[in-house]
Amino acid sequence: MSKGIFREIIKPALILCIICVFFSGALAFVNGVTKPIIDENERIAHQESLKNVFADAREFSEGVGPEELKTKGYNVSERIAKIYEALKDGQPVGHVVEVSTRGYGGEIKMLVGIDNSMNITGVVLTSHSETPGLGAKGAEPGFRDQFLGPVPEKEFSVVKVAPRSDNEIQAISGATVTSRAITNGVADAVALVRSMSGGN
Amino acid sequence: MDKGEYVLDNLINVSSSPHIRSGVTTRRLMLDVIIALIPASAAGIYFFGLRAALLIAVTVASCVLFEYLTRKALKRSNTIGDLSAVVTGLLLALNLPPELPLWMAIIGSFFAIVIVKQLFGGIGQNFLNPALAARAFLVISYGTRMTTWTQPSTYAAADAVSFATPLGALKEGGQLPDLIDMFIGNIGGSTGETSALALIIGGIYLLARGVITWHIPVVYIGTAGLFAWILGRDGLLTGNPLFHVLAGGLMIGAIFMATDYTTSPMTVKGMVIYAAGCGILTILFRMYTNMPEGVSYAILLMNVAVPIIDRFTKPGRFGGAANV
Amino acid sequence: MEKKKKSLGSIFLDGIINQNPAFRLLLGNCPSLAITTLAKNGVGMGLAATFVLVGSNLFISLLRKIIPEKVRIPCFIVVIASFTTIVEMIMAAFLPELDKELGIYIPLIVVNCIIFARAEMFAQKNPPVESFMDGIGMGTGFMIAITIIGSVRELLGSGTWMGIPVTVNLFEPATFFILPPGGFLVMGLLIALFNKVFKVKDPRTIEDKEVGCCAVGCQGCANAANGGETV
Numbered sequence: 148m149s150k151g152i153f154r155e156i157i158k159p160a161l162i163l164c165i166i167c168v169f170f171s172g173a174l175a176f177v178n179g180v181t182k183p184i185i186d187e188n189e190r191i192a193h194q195e196s197l198k199n200v201f202a203d204a205r206e207f208s209e210g211v212g213p214e215e216l217k218t219k220g221y222n223v224s225e226r227i228a229k230i231y232e233a234l235k236d237g238q239p240v241g242h243v244v245e246v247s248t249r250g251y252g253g254e255i256k257m258l259v260g261i262d263n264s265m266n267i268t269g270v271v272l273t274s275h276s277e278t279p280g281l282g283a284k285g286a287e288p289g290f291r292d293q294f295l296g297p298v299p300e301k302e303f304s305v306v307k308v309a310p311r312s313d314n315e316i317q318a319i320s321g322a323t324v325t326s327r328a329i330t331n332g333v334a335d336a337v338a339l340v341r342s343m344s345g346g347n
Numbered sequence: 348m349d350k351g352e353y354v355l356d357n358l359i360n361v362s363s364s365p366h367i368r369s370g371v372t373t374r375r376l377m378l379d380v381i382i383a384l385i386p387a388s389a390a391g392i393y394f395f396g397l398r399a400a401l402l403i404a405v406t407v408a409s410c411v412l413f414e415y416l417t418r419k420a421l422k423r424s425n426t427i428g429d430l431s432a433v434v435t436g437l438l439l440a441l442n443l444p445p446e447l448p449l450w451m452a453i454i455g456s457f458f459a460i461v462i463v464k465q466l467f468g469g470i471g472q473n474f475l476n477p478a479l480a481a482r483a484f485l486v487i488s489y490g491t492r493m494t495t496w497t498q499p500s501t502y503a504a505a506d507a508v509s510f511a512t513p514l515g516a517l518k519e520g521g522q523l524p525d526l527i528d529m530f531i532g533n534i535g536g537s538t539g540e541t542s543a544l545a546l547i548i549g550g551i552y553l554l555a556r557g558v559i560t561w562h563i564p565v566v567y568i569g570t571a572g573l574f575a576w577i578l579g580r581d582g583l584l585t586g587n588p589l590f591h592v593l594a595g596g597l598m599i600g601a602i603f604m605a606t607d608y609t610t611s612p613m614t615v616k617g618m619v620i621y622a623a624g625c626g627i628l629t630i631l632f633r634m635y636t637n638m639p640e641g642v643s644y645a646i647l648l649m650n651v652a653v654p655i656i657d658r659f660t661k662p663g664r665f666g667g668a669a670n671v
Numbered sequence: 672m673e674k675k676k677k678s679l680g681s682i683f684l685d686g687i688i689n690q691n692p693a694f695r696l697l698l699g700n701c702p703s704l705a706i707t708t709l710a711k712n713g714v715g716m717g718l719a720a721t722f723v724l725v726g727s728n729l730f731i732s733l734l735r736k737i738i739p740e741k742v743r744i745p746c747f748i749v750v751i752a753s754f755t756t757i758v759e760m761i762m763a764a765f766l767p768e769l770d771k772e773l774g775i776y777i778p779l780i781v782v783n784c785i786i787f788a789r790a791e792m793f794a795q796k797n798p799p800v801e802s803f804m805d806g807i808g809m810g811t812g813f814m815i816a817i818t819i820i821g822s823v824r825e826l827l828g829s830g831t832w833m834g835i836p837v838t839v840n841l842f843e844p845a846t847f848f849i850l851p852p853g854g855f856l857v858m859g860l861l862i863a864l865f866n867k868v869f870k871v872k873d874p875r876t877i878e879d880k881e882v883g884c885c886a887v888g889c890q891g892c893a894n895a896a897n898g899g900e901t902v
Contacts (some may be wrong), residue, residue, distance in 0.1 A: 160742070162738065163742045163745055166734070166738075166746055170753035177760050177761070178760060181760040181761060182760075185767075201697055222685065278490065284874045320494075322490075484845075484847050487850060488844075488845035488846045
């Protein structure tokens, strides 16, 4: 009887256990080697992506989430995900806002760089699932570079023909939803930074 | 009993390539379809100019050429004489924006004839409507070009380059055209879909010649209109059924595309289910997706469902238990 | 166990042609459809899967006399999952860009039917050298297949090959091919072409030999795993 139990239950369990322990050890070893490299890769990639929208800055502060901003009474829309302070020689020169806006194919994550004199320094889509050939064109410079430069007096508005004033953004042909989503994201980022710098 | 079984067997045999008994029959049917499409083609050329005529000529010629070349390459009999490639080419052109670059139209013809039709075995074997599948392929591939509409030459408006279709205007909140213009075809849209009048004339000809029966077009248009009314944008029962029936590709879809023999059910009961499905899906696509138009996807989806519909609507054996 | 000795070369070739995982066994369809928008992804995914396949085949073959019949499936899964995690960590550390491109499909190698099927069908019945070779052959076959799918889709859908512009400046590429329906279409057409070139007989008329698949590991792809029921 007891021999049967050993062969049928204890032995298989023991072997499975040994195999698990062995491979856990192997994983722990590989993890020990690769973890610091992966963390460093991620940190560099993040700093690089922030630099893409704020080329002037040398480094960026830790991100601040929407809850904390709300307690300070800033103008935080539900699209705001995080805000980073852009630093140059230790002095704040502007902000990078991480925005998450609803596009045609799902969430569009983007970064908007705004300097202290309210110039938009960059708009970059970090992840999106818009239709290739249509909405995905929103990630290309042709569309997003329309936002660059001083923030216009009037609110941004999406138009279908060539823009006549600096607050007009020409929609991507056939992808109005994406165009509006990105424009709303930029507008919210501007509103947040404006409220933080004490404007209206 | 024996007789019942005989009928059933017969039906199953027919299902693989329905209604084709000889080349002559196919040719006559196809000729009728071509004649029925003449008013719509003429309306397209009238409203969108000679560019529309060029588009039609190019797709028809390339479809016939691709049919010939594929049959030759696959060492099968030459079938261009049955005129089905001409019909596919003509329907494809009528479903494309009039200003579409011609090379894109040729790629569409290639997709319709080689991929959708011949690789599945040629006429009677394709499970999707070739012209509609090619249209869907082009919409997915060249979204911008496929949604760049030109205004009818007869339309007295400012010289805007791009021009919204009625459904586009509905989606984007623009100015809706009046129903008379929509009925005649004086609106933006694909080459052959705009003129409901011309399409209805063609449909009546097909009915009179017995090429199609009334079930699919009437049920399709009726269901679409009913659901457009029920699911109106200002709440239940507020929609404008007439607008939805006249707008977009519903007329050409219901009369010429959904009725394609190979890709529609065989029994009357099946046809009604199929057409009602097309109608509901069309309105759902129009109302609840970001696409302005849903006719082509609705018909393609129901094409795929045809084998199931046929299976569940085939006549039971006389005296036998329900046998599915 | 040692019924008929197959040469190492024929084991290798089996994986590439006779039992090509993607084109003949239709195993691992999820990655073959999902990541093949670029030829480069095909190579990366192929290499990652080959690494896991070789590692798990080798270990399972070495342990085949020790692993009790009863717990073999958990054992296989531990081995496969460990190798997959190792690949994932190494890729994230040294090839971060490729890792980002392949994303979720690297951890999903765990449930790739090819790996489990080879463990069940081959490695646990054959000595380590043969199993190692089987892993190499299957992995290479998979890599070649998905690189071809990726090349066709990238060329037609983006007008480039391995990132090098080919036709993109001549005409607008057809976006269809880099979207899911294009993946299915290209895969179907390539299977047809493969069958034509290698004169594959209708699988319904030939006796099923060694192919087939694990009973438990891949319910998700069970229909695809049935001994090359291709079309």
